[in-house]
Amino acid sequence: MDSASVTAFFQTLAQGLLTGGLYxxxxxxxxxxxxxxxxxxxxxxxxxxxxxxxxxxxxKAFNIDPYLSLLVVAPAGFALGFLIQRFVLARLxxxxxxxxxxxxxxxGLIVSNTLLLTFGAQPQSINVPYATTTFQFAGVQISIPLxxxxxxxxxxxxxxxLLLYRTELGRAIRATAQNPLGAELQGVxxxxxxxxxxxxxxxxxxxxGVLLMPLLYTFPTVGENYTxxxxxxxxxxxLGNLPGAVAGGLxxxxxxxxxxxxxxxxxxxxxxxxAFLLVLLLRPEGLFGKTVKRV
Amino acid sequence: MPSIAPLxxxxxLLAALSLGSVGSAQTTIKIxxxxxxxxxxxxxxxxxxxxxxVAIEEINAAGGVAGKKLELVLEDDASDTNKALNAAExxxxxKVPLVIGAYASGITKPLSQYLARVKVPLLVATxxxxxxxxxxxxxTFRINNQSxxxxxxxxxxxxxxxxxxxxxxxxxxxxxxxxxxxxxxRLLPGAGYQVLSKDTYDKGLTDFRPLLNRYKGQNPDVxxxxxxxxxxxxxxxxxxxxxxAPKVIAGIATGFALPDFxxxxxxxxxxxxxxxxxxxxxxxxxxRNLYTRLKKALGGNEPSQHxxxxxxxxxxxxxxxxxGGTDPEKVRLALTTTRLNTAFGPVxxxxxxxxxxxxxxxxxxxxVQNGQxxxxxxxxAATGKMIFPRPR
Numbered sequence: 001m002d003s004a005s006v007t008a009f010f011q012t013l014a015q016g017l018l019t020g021g022l023y024x025x026x027x028x029x030x031x032x033x034x035x036x037x038x039x040x041x042x043x044x045x046x047x048x049x050x051x052x053x054x055x056x057x058x059x060k061a062f063n064i065d066p067y068l069s070l071l072v073v074a075p076a077g078f079a080l081g082f083l084i085q086r087f088v089l090a091r092l093x094x095x096x097x098x099x100x101x102x103x104x105x106x107x108g109l110i111v112s113n114t115l116l117l118t119f120g121a122q123p124q125s126i127n128v129p130y131a132t133t134t135f136q137f138a139g140v141q142i143s144i145p146l147x148x149x150x151x152x153x154x155x156x157x158x159x160x161x162l163l164l165y166r167t168e169l170g171r172a173i174r175a176t177a178q179n180p181l182g183a184e185l186q187g188v189x190x191x192x193x194x195x196x197x198x199x200x201x202x203x204x205x206x207x208x209g210v211l212l213m214p215l216l217y218t219f220p221t222v223g224e225n226y227t228x229x230x231x232x233x234x235x236x237x238x239l240g241n242l243p244g245a246v247a248g249g250l251x252x253x254x255x256x257x258x259x260x261x262x263x264x265x266x267x268x269x270x271x272x273x274x275a276f277l278l279v280l281l282l283r284p285e286g287l288f289g290k291t292v293k294r295v
Numbered sequence: 296m297p298s299i300a301p302l303x304x305x306x307x308l309l310a311a312l313s314l315g316s317v318g319s320a321q322t323t324i325k326i327x328x329x330x331x332x333x334x335x336x337x338x339x340x341x342x343x344x345x346x347x348x349v350a351i352e353e354i355n356a357a358g359g360v361a362g363k364k365l366e367l368v369l370e371d372d373a374s375d376t377n378k379a380l381n382a383a384e385x386x387x388x389x390k391v392p393l394v395i396g397a398y399a400s401g402i403t404k405p406l407s408q409y410l411a412r413v414k415v416p417l418l419v420a421t422x423x424x425x426x427x428x429x430x431x432x433x434x435t436f437r438i439n440n441q442s443x444x445x446x447x448x449x450x451x452x453x454x455x456x457x458x459x460x461x462x463x464x465x466x467x468x469x470x471x472x473x474x475x476x477x478x479x480x481r482l483l484p485g486a487g488y489q490v491l492s493k494d495t496y497d498k499g500l501t502d503f504r505p506l507l508n509r510y511k512g513q514n515p516d517v518x519x520x521x522x523x524x525x526x527x528x529x530x531x532x533x534x535x536x537x538x539x540a541p542k543v544i545a546g547i548a549t550g551f552a553l554p555d556f557x558x559x560x561x562x563x564x565x566x567x568x569x570x571x572x573x574x575x576x577x578x579x580x581x582x583r584n585l586y587t588r589l590k591k592a593l594g595g596n597e598p599s600q601h602x603x604x605x606x607x608x609x610x611x612x613x614x615x616x617x618x619g620g621t622d623p624e625k626v627r628l629a630l631t632t633t634r635l636n637t638a639f640g641p642v643x644x645x646x647x648x649x650x651x652x653x654x655x656x657x658x659x660x661x662x663v664q665n666g667q668x669x670x671x672x673x674x675x676a677a678t679g680k681m682i683f684p685r686p687r
Contacts, residue, residue, distance in 0.1 A: 008512030011537065015504045121337045123525035127561040132535040141538040215532075216501050217525045217559065219335075225499060260505035265494050266468065268502075 007139045012261045013254065014140055020253020021150040022208055026226055027233030027245040028157060029204030035240030036177040036197045039089065039100040043108030044230045045223030047202045051077060051209025052218040053115055059126045066126055066213045067148070073206045081202030085195040108223065115220035125217035149211040156207060157246055160200070164242075173197060177240075205230075228269075232276045238286025247288050251275070323366040324359075324621060326351075326612050327386030329396035329406065330605075334374025335498070338524055338555055339398045339601050343420060344369060345592040346605025347395070349585070350613070360617045367609075376402050380409055387413050392621040393630075395608050398601070400424030400470035407435040416615075416627045420608035421601050423548070424470040425478070431651030436630050436644045438608045438654050442471065445547050445570040446478040448658030449519070452568075452672050454486050456683055459516035459542055462488045465506060465530075466521040466547075468495035475521035475547050491515050496522075501529055507537040514541075521547040528559035535563040542684035543568060554597030557666055564663045566685045568671075572656040573600040573639055576670050576678040581638035607639035 030044050041047075051073045058064040058072065084107065092099035133144045164170035175183035176193045184190050208226075209218075233252055237244025252272050259271035279287055328347055331340035347367055355364045368389060370382030379402045386394050393416040397403045403422035410417040411434040419427060419437040423445065428437045453459060464479045466472030472495055483490050491513045494506055503526075510518060518541045520530055527550030534544065545568040550556055552571050557564055575586045575598075585606065589598035611633055619629030631652065635642040644652040660672035662681055669679035 004514060005512040008508040011511070012505050012508045015508070019502060019504075121333050121335070122555075123335075123528075125525075125528055125559045127559060131561075132532050132563050134536055134538065136538075141536070143536040146536075217528055219525070256502075257505045260502075261509055265496055265500070265506050268500060269497075 003139075009261070010138075011140045011142075012257050014142055015146065016254040016257030017250055018142075018146045018150040018253070019257065020250040021153040022211060022249070023229050023233050023252050024246040024249025025153040025156055025204055025208045025211070026230045027237065027249050028160065028242060029201035029208075030230040031234045031237065031240055031242055031245040032160070032204070033198055033201035034234065035242070036173060037089075037096075037100075037194050039096065039104070039198075041198075041201065042101060042104040042227060043111060043223075044104075044201075044205050045225065045227030046108040046111040047077060047080070047205040047223070048209040048212075048226050049115060049218065049220065049223040050080070050111060051206030052213050052216075052222065053119055053209075054206075055210050055213040056119070056124055056126060056218060059128075066128060066210060070207060070210050073210050074203050077203035077206030078199040080206075081199035082195045084202070085198035086191075089198065090191055090194070108227070112220045112223060119220065121220065123217040123219045126213055128214055131214045143215070145211075145214040149215065152207070152211045156204060157242075160204075160242070169193075169196070229272070232272045235276055235286060236279055237288050241286060241288060244286050244288035248286070251287070323364045324361075324616060325366050325368050325389060325391050326609065326616075327368050327370070327383075327389065327391035327394040329370045329372050329379050329382045329386070329394060331374040331398045331402070332369070332371035334372075335523070335525075336374040336398045338553060339421065339599075340371070340374075341593065342553075342599050342601040343396075343398060343605040345589055345598060346420070346602040346607075347609050349588045349592050349602075350606045350609030353588075354610070354613045360613050361620075365613060365616075372397055372402060374399065374402070376405050379406050383409055387415055390621075391415070392616055392619075392623055392626045393418055393612055395420055395605070395612055398422065400427065400474065403427055404470060407432065410434055414627075415623045416630055418608050418612055418630070420605040422471070424474040426470075426474070428650045428653040430649060431653070433651065434627060436611075436652040436654075438611065438639075438642060439604050440572055440656050440658060441650065441653060442474040442547070443478040443482075444655070444658050445572075446475060446482055446519075448660060448673075449545055449547065449568065449570045450479070450482045450486050450488075452660050453488075453517060453543065453545075455672075456543070456681075460487065460489060461491050461513070461515045462517040462519060463492040463494075463510045463513060463515045464490060464519045465492075465494045465496065465503075467523060467526065468497050471549065472521050479519055479547075488517070496526070498523075498526075500526075503530055503533045504537055507533055507539050510541075511537055511539045516541055517543045517545065519545050519547065520551065522550050524550040524553055524555055525559075527551045527553070527556045531556070531560035531563040531567070540685070540687045544685065545569070548572075548600070552601075552661075552668075553599050557597075557663065557668070561666075565666075566682050567663045568681075569661050569663065569668060571600045571659050571661050571668070573603040574659055574661050574668050574670050577640070577659065578676060579638050579640050580636075585638035603639045607635075607637045607642055610637050611635055611642050 033041050054073050055066050055069045058069045134141045172188045176190045180190050233248040237248030255271045260268045330343040351365050372379035379397050395418045400422040407417050411432040417435050423442040425441050466476045551569045589602045615626045615629040619625035640656045659670050661668040662671045671677050671681040
């Protein structure tokens with residue numbers, strides 16, 4: 001290998017890791033919701049699309065910088081998730097299992113079609129001057145918005161961990177995840193906690209949308225692809241396992257990038273799915289999950 | 296019940312209205328068109344619609360065809376082949392003399408096969424896949440050049456510029472992209488180029504970085520892309536991001552030829568070469584005026600070559616109906632003897648070199664300069680000077 005292709009390899013690896021960071025952020029939201037509520041959120045990618053479109057709308061209407069719109073998108077995502085849990089999922093009662101699947105699928109359809117009616121079908125993007133700025137490190141060229149996305153992911157995930165392990169609310173969330181009935185008996189308002197968790201999960205997806213916006217174009221059904229990615233990430237890491245979701249995201253980003261670089265670009269989405277199937281077959285608890293003892 | 300009374304009193308009026316519409320149907324000639332007004336090709340569909348409407352307005356203002364006004368029956372295929380076939384069937388049942396459409400090659404090809412089966416002429420305004428007219432069929436006519444003309448004009452130009460030896464090609468994985476990939480890899484070696492990489496990508500791919508990194512490692516002189524709108528923007532941004540810096544970056548029409556590409560890609564599009572057959576600065580009589588009218592029809596947005604092609608298609612349709620009447624078979628015969636000079640360029644459908652009923656228009660090379668497409672080749676059409684090699 002000559003030096004140009006070595007550099008190209010490291011550049012691909014670095015970009016794969018940064019993209020993987022974004023996958024981790026998306027997967028963390030999904031994993032958190034599953035971990036606490038045992039609900040698989042099929043609308044996860046559509047909530048990411050909401051984040052993208054709010055960013056787009058704010059930019060078009062008021063010329064607000066995409067990163068600044070985090071201040072709007074994160075609370076809006078939280079509120080949306082909170083309300084959905086309160087007014088839709090919580091009302092399913094005993095039918096939460098299969099009901100939540102259909103409910104979130106339906107919510108996803110409502111979201112993507114509302115976006116279609118409001119913004120039209122054509123792909124749209126934001127053109128900010130720094131969208132294509134880069135810096136060089138040992139010949140490896142790194143995109144600034146991609147790096148910001150990676151750092152944003154890091155901040156969000158560290159923040160979530162501090163919340164979960166350093167606060168009273170976090171203790172209540174963990175208690176609800178472990179044993180909802182027990183937590184309720186100890187005075188934890190589990191319905192409130194579940195709404196907060198769903199809000200956090202949706203906020204994470206929406207934040208990922210904001211971070212993606214300077215890098216990508218958006219269209220109403222952009223979320224589908226990311227819902228799949230979120231599933232792969234969570235399964236790679238182990239369902240409900242937060243550090244696993246982070247690792248799963250990074251693994252997926254790197255697998256996709258290197259696969260496209262060395263093998264073929266055409267099977268890009270297949271690499272993740274192959275890894276997904278292999279993990280399901282060989283380590284159903286996920287790459288980073290605790291080994292389940294078989295009886 | 297009092298609420299029924301107005302309804303009953305309205306009945307004769309309704310009857311009169313429906314009779315009225317039957318009456319007007321006899322005084323207009325319906326021209327059927329299928330394009331993508333929604334879905335992923337919606338931007339192109341809007342361009343096509345503007346072209347159709349401007350042409351119809353012009354024809355009707357001049358008295359219509361054989362004393363009757365033309366009426367556009369426009370069907371949306373939602374960027375989907377099955378919906379396009381349903382739309383065409385509906386138009387055939389309406390007894391239109393011919394159908395214009397569709398936008399994408401992957402949709403137009405099956406459409407041409409269906410319409411040939413029911414013996415209704417299809418006038419293709421924009422789709423460029425080779426196999427639509429090669430071998431083609433007696434019922435399919437194409438205004439736009441075939442994809443190999445776009446690639447050939449680019450490769451001839453690269454030859455004239457000289458001093459370059461290696462190239463990479465990346466196209467979308469569909470009828471249009473594969474057609475271009477075929478043409479490019481066939482024509483490049485003949486022009487003395489070595490093709491270092493040829494790749495296709497599936498729709499929905501938004502991360503081209505691994506591929507572009509690989510190209511960067513190969514350090515080619517020329518990078519050739521063919522893709523639809525959103526991908527063209529993503530490609531231009533990521534080329535800049537990955538630091539890929541060849542002497543020439545070229546886009547084969549389509550997404551790269553759209554004003555939306557200029558808007559979305561911004562400064563990253565600067566100095567891209569884009570092959571086209573119509574631009575605002577072409578020197579056909581009436582072209583400037585056509586540009587102004589298309590822009591107005593698009594609500595002030597910049598028109599692309601797709602709008603101009605669709606305009607010419609509607610003129611050719613009207614001309615064929617004027618000479619052949621409304622019977623599809625007679626319209627087909629009339630199309631074979633079309634001789635038109637339009638603001639889009641000349642329109643004649645000839646059969647040559649394995650192509651059937653194929654129009655031939657001069658291929659232009661434009662370059663993005665200061666956020667505008669400027670025609671830089673061939674010399675007879677150029678209005679600006681090419682910037683070469685691409686500044687890093």
